[in-house]
Amino acid sequence: MTQPSGTRQEQILNLLLAAANGLSIDELAAEMQISRNAVKQHLVGLEKQQLVAEAALNSTGGRPARSYKLTEQGRNRLPKQYGWFCQLLLAELKAELGEAALRQMLGRMGANLAQSLAPQFSGKSPQAKRLALVELMQTLGYRAELETDDGQTSLKAVNCVYHDLAQQIPELCEFDRVLIGTLLDSTIKQTACMAQQDCACRFRICAGER
Structure with missing residues (x-):
């Protein structure tokens, strides 16, 4: 039975990971026990995703053969344990x-990041700063939006980008609070937290209280 394309492509990525100088189509076909044409098709797909790239020509005793190697993006596609290591580091x-x-x-880290982002918010009205913050948080993966209830504006995020870490290290939320408060030049009160089993994280913007 033919294996799914993704499975074959993952095989190629793993084979190239172990071959610093790259592998030719013939070498990949022999390792995977599939045809050269099948390998070519998978390589085309991987090249389109920028996961592999052509490497140097390899001399095999006959006509030189083009080899393929992993790109940095390809290396990053393979499993990593950043979250596990961060949890160990923060716990320590x-x-x-x-x-x-x-x-x-963590609050200082949030303030320092806010300072580096300050030019994007300088000179903007309070509402424009809020919209700029929503756009920034969207690019970071928070799925953020503004919501208003009884005249109070809050920033709502339905995706905590370090949810598992925050469950173990709740102090992480201080990073978000300070980052948001510094960028908006407002006092921020967190009224809901996904790490505490709420449906979303909410940060109430208390204008004029800072």
Whole structure:
């Protein structure tokens, strides 16, 4: 039975991961026990996704053969354990520094990031800053939007980009609070948190209270 394209493509990525100098179509076909044409088709798909690229010509004793290698994007497609490592690191920092100091550190990180983003918000009206913040958070994957209830405006995010981490290290929310508050030049009160089993994260914007 023919395996799904994705499975074959993952096979190619794994084979190229172990071959620093790349592999030719013939070498890939021999390893996978499929035809050269089938390998070519999968390579075309992987090239379109920018996961593999042509490498140098390899001398095989006959006519030189073109080899293929992973791109950086291709390497990043393979499984990584960033979240697991971040959890270990943050847990160690929390044990070493304590909850309050970790929260302060994350707050400073949020403030520093806000300072680097400040030119995008400089000179804007309060409402324009809020819209710019929504656009920024959308690019980061938060699925954010503004909502108003009884005259109070809140920023609502339905995707916590570090949900699993925040469940283990709730101090992470301080990063978001300070980042949002600094960019909007407003006091921010978090009224809901997905890491605490709420349906969304909500940050109430308290204009004029900062």
